[in-house]
Amino acid sequence: MESWYMLTLVGRDRPGIVAEVTQVLYEAGCLLGEASMLRLGGNFTIMLMVGTDGDGTALNRSLQQLADALDLRIHLDPAEGAFHEHPEANICVTISGADRAGIVAQATRCLAGCGFNILNLESTVAGSVERPLYVLHIEGQCPLDAEAIEQRLIQDGLRDLDVSVHPMETMIA
Amino acid sequence: MFATREVITWPDERLRRICAPVTAFDDALRAFVADMEGVMRSGPSAVGIAAPQVGCLYRIVIVDASARKGPNHGRLVLINPEIVSWEGSVMGREGCLSVPDMTGNVVRAQDLVIECFDEYGRPQSYEMSNFEARVVQHEMDHLDGLLFLDRVVSRRSDLFPRVKK
Known part of the structure; x- marks a missing residue:
């Protein structure tokens, strides 16, 4: 092409x-x-x-x-059509809790400070009209380990939410 | 045993064939296993390989999960492997030497008991879990012409809790 x-x-x-x-x-x-x-x-x-x-x-x-x-x-x-060079995510972050303004801004600013490169971000508003639940899932590459990222997210203003950060292991066989 | 010295990739139709059981546990088999292991170890951090991935349509698998954390059996040669029992299910990210530059989430059994033969024809039985069990299931799929692409599930549908109406 x-x-x-x-x-x-x-x-x-x-x-x-x-x-x-x-x-x-x-x-x-x-x-x-x-x-x-x-x-x-x-x-x-x-x-x-x-x-x-x-x-x-x-x-x-x-x-x-x-x-x-x-x-x-x-x-x-x-x-640019740059194919055949998919970077592999090594960390996934899931944040959920009662919906409020600023969750994504706070989380992603903190992740950027960790050197986290977002490869995939999905979010939804679940729950009910009366009690909306915000769920944010992010996958990406980061030089810090999962525990350090999780602590930074909690300290950076997400204490009211459920934050979990896990390493992503890809099996190649 | 005919084989290539490099991994064949989808859409090579040989990856869709059902492989035949090994019947002769001889020097030719052991030489082939050594060649196949060489191909596996020359790849980028591969933890397993199945004979059809080098174009040989027999039920032969090599796995080695020893580079990862968690209990494992180290290097295993599995000839004519069968799953005799399994339990639990767990999601994990997989890629395949035969499907380069793609990964996907696949649900696999968490715990397995398998029976097989080693390269000398001796019957063996292994209990395994988690990562090692995932590798074995991925490789055993190759023996039946299945690729992880056949089992990939949507990331989106896995991630979000179901809303109660």
């Missing part, structure tokens, strides 16, 4: 969004790379690496036509 783009899409969730979008890409002769597609709070979201031999202008036009027809917001931005 000549060049790679990052396609981002947000729209109200309904069946068929992935099929419609990927059909347009297929007809435009694109290759697909790595993707994350998730339903978040009633929206469907796509982050998708798209490779094309063209300059992206015609592709962007086709995608915008689709976006208008399906009431989606789509962006296509040039991006």
